[in-house]
Amino acid sequence: MxxxxxxxxxxxxxxxxxxxxxxxxxxxxxxxxxxxxxxxxxxxxxxxxxxxxxxxxxxxxxxxxxxxxxxxxxxxxxxxxxxxxxxxxxxxxxxxxxxxxxxxxxxxxxxxxxLKDLMVDRGPLDKIIQAGGYVSVNTGSAPDANAIPIPMEVAEKAMDAAACIGCGACVATCPNASAMLFVSAKVSQLALLPQGKPEAAQRALSMVATMDALGFGNCTNHKACEAVCPKEVSIVNIARLNREFIKAGVTSEAEVDLPLALVPAAEKSAKPRAASPEAPKPAKPVAQSTSGGMVLTGSIYILTFLFVLGFIWQSLASFL
Amino acid sequence: MQLDSKIPAGALEDKWDKYRFKAKLVNPANKRKYNLIVVGTGLAGGAAAATLAELGYHVKAFCIQDSPRRAHSIAAQGGINAAKNYPNDGDSIWRLFYDTVKGGDFRAREANVYRLAQVSNNIIDQCAAQGVPFAREYGGMLSNRSFGGAQVSRTFYARGQTGQQLLLGAYSALSRQVGAGTVEMFARRELVDIVIVDGRTRGIIVRNLVTGEMERYAADAVLLATGGYGTVFYLSTNADSCNVGAAFKAYKRGALFANPCFTQIHPTCIPQGGDYQAKLTLMSESLRNDGRIWVPKDPADTRAPRDIPEDARSYYLEEKYPSFGNLVPRDVASRNAKEQCDAGLGVGPTGYAVYLDFADAIKRDGRDVIARKYGNLFDMYQNITDDDPYETPMMIYPASHYTMGGLWVDYELQTTIPGLFALGEANFSDHGANRLGASALMQGLADGYFVIPYTIGPFLADHGVSPVGVDHPAFETCAREAAERDRKLLAIEGRRTVRDLHRALGKVMVDEVGMARNAGGLNKAIGAIQELREEFWQNVKVGGEADNFNLALQKAGRLADYLEFAEVMALDALTRDESCGCHLREEHQTAEHEAKRNDEDFCHVALWEYAGFGNAPGFHKEPLVFENVELSQRSYK
Structure with a gap:
């Protein structure tokens, strides 16, 4: 060399x-x-x-x-x-x-x-995780780790999704500046694993709604995200996110507390506080969101239609 | 100085239970009245912030990165130990405890280490419940592997990204609390001072890295989970933002610093390419499970590694240490690599590298199995070096990786300053003179999830809610001093950059305070460090402004700390006139060049007390008492 x-x-x-x-x-x-x-x-x-x-x-x-x-x-x-x-x-x-x-x-x-030169503020990605990218398990309340067997191939698939490093390249390359690959990686990881199932519906709805509210665009199947992802997170995860999202919107009772999980915290910290002169500003909501809270039941049918189309298309693309 | 390590009385296995029973509790309704600051959001800090918020405390968490998900814990690859004994191969809490004490060459506290082994099992349960995708067997049970020096398989892992997955688990727990409003998260902040009023910690001053502004935050207690100081060597596997700053500020404010000379050199790093390179890429030492380390027997043998026949190779670790072979502890592997290279047997363009060969493992298990275990490491290696490790052996060389020394803490993880706690790599407590592989993640998460949530209670219950706010004059003074230091650094306008001076410091540290040390070299290092410090304050060129993002200014502050701290490290190495663990004093070796301890005179924790800029620090000792294990000469033959 x-x-x-x-x-x-x-x-x-x-x-x-x-x-x-x-x-x-x-x-x-x-x-x-x-x-x-x-x-x-x-x-x-x-x-x-x-x-x-x-x-x-x-x-x-x-x-x-x-x-x-x-x-x-x-x-x-x-x-x-x-x-x-x-x-x-x-x-x-x-x-x-x-x-x-x-x-x-x-x-x-x-x-x-x-923020300066080549530095950007990726705080919005953290906010999406805060809206539901977790399993609600307090420290100390976990059962024995082997109490829930997880088939190797499921663990491997979850790990494929969990490999996301949150760099934001998927957003940067997307013509819609969408964070769908990022969101889908976390939703997939937790939806695949039994630990994540109890909150799967709420998670999918809240994370997508928060993504929208923060000014990220939506997915129109360009696949540019997958092409640049340094961890090769697959858009199969977006298909999985769409399934989870549709399932949640149609079948579950879960309501989306989008901004309820997000905006009050931001507003709270935006108030002048002696100790915190640089409080984060609340994100500018985009057209399809409301600042007070979005309940998806109205728009869910239109979205469902679009997502079903996208899902079929993607499933075909990923299996062929 | 009166030191109270607060080790509970009683039998080793009962200490933690008894402590938890006797410890004062904070009434659940009162917890929300307490403000706690957690600095650093790696495994220790992230886990602590999340767990304390779950308990009801109000938490402010700070990180130097742009997101808590990026703390350097993320880079740990190999795995995390626990005494689950799932493989049924003879492991137990006692064995994990014993291995850790022995691995630390009998320079850690028995009680702390035993507690670590006890809670190790809870960590695995907790992480699995969070959705950490640990490796599984076909039946769905968790998979274990044997790791760095252990003769049982007790290491849990998630491909080669265990640190990432555990950190993302802690980050998800933390994010949940941020979303719930119980944790306020402050990213891109660097601690620049700790505010002490009437002997008690009352808050911190941080630099907002984006605006340059000095911000003040008050709290009832401050937890430092700010990692180690491996970047003092310039060449290290640590991330760019790792630094001693927070721990050093605590030291300057009166916290004692313990065993600063205990630093671990990791044996399996990719060798340096050129002068411009500070960050060396570490590859998990799990590679040593399947890779065989060798050098050519003949220094003049310049054939390609695949063309060198078996009988012309020296598998020096397997030959010297038949029972442990390539799995000897890190310091033994590192020192032996250096010995081979110093003897002219090293390979590669610089002659400072040895081979790590997977040919036999691939022949035995097949390429697919090896790829599943180490695929990402192999890819990383190939990208950096342009060599394919499936086809030709890797080249490796040791580099600074982890620091066992840190702020002195008692059994409750409290430093010598009331209300100031230290967790994870930032404290000194569990690894003694050397840390076993896959134990750093275990300790970080133990401290954060399962120790501090209990041990902070008695302090808060005893001291009550702090009446001191950020308008107190002490905050004003600390913020002003920090801003003044920045102005001073910017005004020097010398001719050498921060990076250039850091490189010079690193060379001194690697040469004289690195893998092997001796009195002459250490004295020389102390003189060289003092000279560099002087030059720094007269000849550094920082550039830029104080009221904007200014990386050079941040780094100048960190290097200024290192130029004081490095001297304490060298002094500690000089004062510890024995060899133990990773600390090899060339004057004290066995016939086989192993570390030769002197338990008579040095079975203690060495503690250093700040005495002002440029003054020799004060020295104290905490004697180590071993009631449950017999001190033996470590031998990996």
Missing amino acids: GSDTINITLKVWRQKNAADKGRFETIAVNDVDSHMSFLEMLDTANEKLILAGKDPIAFDNDCREGICGTCGCVVDGIPHGPNKAMTLCQLHMRKFADGDVIAVEPWRARAFKV
Whole structure:
């Protein structure tokens, strides 16, 4: 594994803060070792910027081994760059050639506010989980772990879905900026496992409604999410989410407390508090949601129709 | 200084039960009146915040990442131990306790470790109930494997992503409480000071990493679950944001720091590519279950590994330690790798690597079985190095990975500052001088789910609700001091970047305070650290502004802490004039180059007390008493 040295040019998004309009800036980065990771290349570029008295490029990253889900930029139009099934931190400069011009942008989605340069606020993904992405089991109340046998293939399927790292690439690549793959991964994991079944209906309804309320779009079967997902979470999970959602809407008594689970907490924390000057603002609701709370019984039939179509289409696509 | 470890009296197996019976309880109706702060949302912090909120306390949780789901616990791969004895192979609470004490080379408290082994089983139950997709057998029962040094199969796992799945379990429990309004979550916050009023912890100052603003939060108690300090070595497997900052601020405010020189070097990392690289990728040591470690017998043998015949290979661990073979503890595996490389037998472009070979395992079990066990690790390795481990052996080398030392805590996990608790890797309590594989996840979750929810009660019941709010002058002073330090760092405008100086510190630490240490080297390190500290405060170039996101400023603060803390580490390593566990003083080795303990003089926890910037810290000891196990010379032959 001999190493080469290459010179590249970055066309990188610079934005001072959320209020700034932002623009592309051209930065030449010379003497890049081809064994460097993309983030190590940015590190070295930043060293030079700092020494030159310029503001370094802000980008999110942490574990640098592809599991924490912190890093991610759109590189040449593709979230996490050209490598399949990999996060940005796992992209290496040997993928690029001397003289390449590389465009680097933050995740773009209505629900993700750009904080600075390549950093965005993915807090809305946490809010979706808070709406139901859990099993309600208090510490101490669990039965013996082997009391509920789970067939290996079910555990494996659940694990496939649970592999999601919450990076947001699926949202960034989706033409609708939908978080359906993210939501479906959690709904699937817990719907597959017996532990998650008691709350399955409530979970599917609340998480989808919260996703809508936070400004994410919906799924129109582009499959771009699956293509860029660094953990190869399959859109079969979206089909499963649709089944769960329809089942819940048609057969269960569960009501969606969408914003009830979400907005009051946000409003509460938006009130001025001495200790918390930077309280999160409540998300802007989109057309199909109401700020007070959405009960799906009215629109569920239309949605059901659309979802059944999507479900059939996806099921066909995934089985053929 | 009077130290009370608060170990309950009575037989080892009854201590925890008796403690829980005798401990004062907080009336359920009163719990909501208490405000608790949890800093860090990894396994320990996330589990604690969720559980305390379930009990009714009002909790504010803080994390340095942009979401609590990203704490570095997520990167643990191999598994989590528990004494379930599902495989019926002779495990028990007592055996897990004994293995952990012995693995720690008899430098941990018996009572803490026994409690850890006791609650280990509850953890597995809890996580399974949360929907953590543990690996299963065909019949649907949980699957176990043997892991790093254990002769029983007691490790539960979720592919190679056990830490991720356990963390997401804790995160889901925490999210449920955030949704319910019982936990307020503050992401992208870094602790910069701990506010003490009249000797009691009253709150924290955090930097809002997005705006740069210093924010103040008051509470009746503060829990630090802020992880370890492995990044002091610059080269480490830790995430970029891991740092000693929170623990060090506690130390500066009077908390004692225990055994800072006990740091674990992980044997199975991907070797460094170049100077630009700080983060080394760790691969789970579960790989050692099926991989065989070897080097060529002849240093001049430059053939491709597959072309080197069996008789020209040295499987040095299997030869030296026939009963444990490739499963010897981490420090033994690490030191032996370094020994081989120092002797010129290392492989790869730098000569600082050894082979980890799966050819025999693939022949025995088939490629599919190996792929199911380690597929994601193999993929990761191939992406980073461009080599395919199914076809050619991996190359590995040790790197800093986990720190056993940490804030001193008593049996209740309380530091020497009343109202300040430390959990998980941030405390020192359970692993002694070395941690066994798959025990970090166990300890983090034990502290968070099953220990602190009980042990915080007596403090709160004794002290009542805190009347001190964020308008108290102590908050003002701490926030101002933190902002002043930032201004000072920005004003230096020198010529060396933070990263550059951190790299220099790391080199000193790896060379002299790393896998093997000696008095001469440690003294040299202390001098070098002092010089670097001086240079830092005169010649660092930070850049940017204080009132915006400024990573270089954050990192400058963290490095400033390390430049003080590294000296305490070296001093601790120098003062502990024995070898034990991961701490190998070259002056004290057995004939086989194993750590040679000196129980007569060093069977204690070494404690350091801050004495002001640049001053030598005070030294204290907590004697360790072993009533239930016999101190034996560790031998993995």
